[in-house]
Amino acid sequence: MVINCTAQTERKIEENASIMEVLANAAVAEICKLVDDDYAVFRLEITQSQKENRTLRKKLLELKVARELAEKTTRERVLATRPSRVVDRYRRMARGEGHYTGGHRSFVKPAGHNTWKDDQPITVDEGSGTSTQHVIIIESAEAAGLEVKQERSEGEEDPRHSRDIQTGVAGAPPVVTEDPTTATAPPRTQCSITEVSGTPNAVLKSETKTLTVHTGSDPERLGCPPAPGSEYLPVFQQILKLVHSHVDGDALDTEVDVPSCSYTTEMDPGNISLDLERQTDQSKWDWNQYSSSVYSEGCLDKKGAVIVVDEMTVKVERDVPPTWNADSHLGDGHSQGREVLDYRESLETNTNVTTHSPLHALRDCDLVSTSMGHSNSHLFDQVLNSDDRAQGGGATSGNSKEKRFLCMFCNKGFSCLQKVEIHQRVHTGEKPYSCNQCEKRFSRQDHLKRHQRVHTGEKPYSCTQCHMRFAQAGHLKMHLKVHTGERQFACTHCRKMFSERSYLKIHQQKKHSTIK
DNA sequence: CTGGGGAGGGGGCCC
DNA sequence: TGGGCCCCCTCCCCA
Numbered sequence: 001m002v003i004n005c006t007a008q009t010e011r012k013i014e015e016n017a018s019i020m021e022v023l024a025n026a027a028v029a030e031i032c033k034l035v036d037d038d039y040a041v042f043r044l045e046i047t048q049s050q051k052e053n054r055t056l057r058k059k060l061l062e063l064k065v066a067r068e069l070a071e072k073t074t075r076e077r078v079l080a081t082r083p084s085r086v087v088d089r090y091r092r093m094a095r096g097e098g099h100y101t102g103g104h105r106s107f108v109k110p111a112g113h114n115t116w117k118d119d120q121p122i123t124v125d126e127g128s129g130t131s132t133q134h135v136i137i138i139e140s141a142e143a144a145g146l147e148v149k150q151e152r153s154e155g156e157e158d159p160r161h162s163r164d165i166q167t168g169v170a171g172a173p174p175v176v177t178e179d180p181t182t183a184t185a186p187p188r189t190q191c192s193i194t195e196v197s198g199t200p201n202a203v204l205k206s207e208t209k210t211l212t213v214h215t216g217s218d219p220e221r222l223g224c225p226p227a228p229g230s231e232y233l234p235v236f237q238q239i240l241k242l243v244h245s246h247v248d249g250d251a252l253d254t255e256v257d258v259p260s261c262s263y264t265t266e267m268d269p270g271n272i273s274l275d276l277e278r279q280t281d282q283s284k285w286d287w288n289q290y291s292s293s294v295y296s297e298g299c300l301d302k303k304g305a306v307i308v309v310d311e312m313t314v315k316v317e318r319d320v321p322p323t324w325n326a327d328s329h330l331g332d333g334h335s336q337g338r339e340v341l342d343y344r345e346s347l348e349t350n351t352n353v354t355t356h357s358p359l360h361a362l363r364d365c366d367l368v369s370t371s372m373g374h375s376n377s378h379l380f381d382q383v384l385n386s387d388d389r390a391q392g393g394g395a396t397s398g399n400s401k402e403k404r405f406l407c408m409f410c411n412k413g414f415s416c417l418q419k420v421e422i423h424q425r426v427h428t429g430e431k432p433y434s435c436n437q438c439e440k441r442f443s444r445q446d447h448l449k450r451h452q453r454v455h456t457g458e459k460p461y462s463c464t465q466c467h468m469r470f471a472q473a474g475h476l477k478m479h480l481k482v483h484t485g486e487r488q489f490a491c492t493h494c495r496k497m498f499s500e501r502s503y504l505k506i507h508q509q510k511k512h513s514t515i516k
Numbered sequence: 517c518t519g520g521g522g523a524g525g526g527g528g529c530c531c
Numbered sequence: 532t533g534g535g536c537c538c539c540c541t542c543c544c545c546a
Binding site for chain 2: 475478481
């Protein structure tokens with residue numbers, strides 16, 4: 001009985017085992033079949049993809065060859081027409097030249113970089129004021145190390161080609177385009193910013209898009225000159241913001257991190273930097289030139305090239321850390337019954353403030369440890385050490401009037417609100433007064449008035465000893481020393497006498513090196 | 517080195 | 532007190 005049961009059980013077990021084996025084999029076979037099918041499909045897709053890749057590669061090669069040919073042709077033509085133009089321009093800018101000579105210029109920043117490097121190419125275009133139009137394009141491909149630079153004159157200008165060079169896409173019209181889809185592209189893509197200056201229009205380009213900004217007086221393009229507050233302004237601001245946020249996601253994605261440095265800086269073109277620390281390290285700046293050429297709102301020059309970036313720069317100011325004020329910065333507070341003009345408030349409400357002072361850029365930096373170039377140090381000294389002046393007198397030097405109003409930037413005291421407001425323009429770079437004859441801007445009305453004598457030729461100060469006339473009283477005073485032979489500045493080392501302190505200073509710098 | 521010229525900044529005066 | 536204006540000092544650039 002027991003044996004029978006055992007035998008039956010064994011049989012059942014064997015049967016089950018055989019059934020399971022069959023099922024397992026069937027499952028494996030099915031799986032294999034599925035895999036084979038999928039693999040076949042996959043192989044088919046791979047083959048198709050490889051075919052497409054080969055086709056695309058071939059097309060790419062053709063495009064590349066065609067592009068190089070076109071580029072070469074263009075270069076040859078440009079070189080044939082103006083062979084030394086670019087070189088001369090570099091040389092001039094290297095010498096720090098580039099003053100207003102009838103045209104204006106643009107700085108082209110290789111996009112994709114937050115900072116300017118010494119070995120980075122900087123292209124500066126000084127409009128000649130003639131009909132010649134220059135387009136300077138710098139493409140900086142960070143990853144590939146690719147760099148393409150183009151310059152051509154108006155007669156050779158092919159807007160389509162201009163875009164082609166940038167994007168490799170043909171057929172796009174040279175109009176204002178702003179592709180929102182490209183704005184979300186990865187930040188470290190190849191970018192370029194191009195500005196056409198000295199001519200009826202200007203172009204801003206980025207790698208992923210072409211931004212054309214018409215800043216000239218061409219009625220067809222512009223409709224009307226971009227007067228302050230016109231619709232043109234926010235457009236350009238938006239564009240700049242777009243480019244700005246597009247340039248480098250690491251450092252420029254937030255304006256808080258990089259205040260004011262985006263397009264509010266002006267400096268020696270060889271040292272243009274969008275990085276604050278680098279800004280302060282530059283040896284030479286020319287703040288006025290760049291502000292005039294790039295940020296001269298409300299003052300159309302004869303060519304009508306006006307670009308305003310007010311909103312952006314003010315927005316930057318809004319992001320001033322709440323801790324940044326004279327209290328925290330200078331540490332001594334204002335418990336002396338004096339007042340600090342909080343410029344942040346006015347900046348928040350005044351969207352027409354242009355803020356592009358180098359000192360402005362310093363607000364987040366250590367004022368003491370920050371190294372500055374010559375021009376900056378001069379300005380810096382004027383701001384911070386004006387109390388030490390032997391003559392002229394700083395605002396806090398001995399004075400009968402109470403200095404109730406303190407500058408929130410340097411803590412200097414002034415007798416009235418207007419004075420401190422004007423003074424703070426030293427820090428903010430605000431230049432509300434623009435010359436209607438040129439693109440220059442001034443922080444003070446009287447300086448504008450004085451400047452306009454350059455255009456009018458007015459020289460109200462005449463020498464009683466000779467026929468000489470001067471536009472500034474100080475110049476007449478200096479000139480009078482020619483007649484009097486007055487030399488009141490003596491070198492302490494060689495007893496040599498000079499009529500001017502600056503001459504003595506230069507002498508000591510050269511001969512004795514006593515003055516840093 | 518000198519002188520002319522443009523410009524930045526501070527202070528004072530007057531209305 | 533604010534605004535305009537002027538003077539002054541200074542610096543820098545250039546010829």
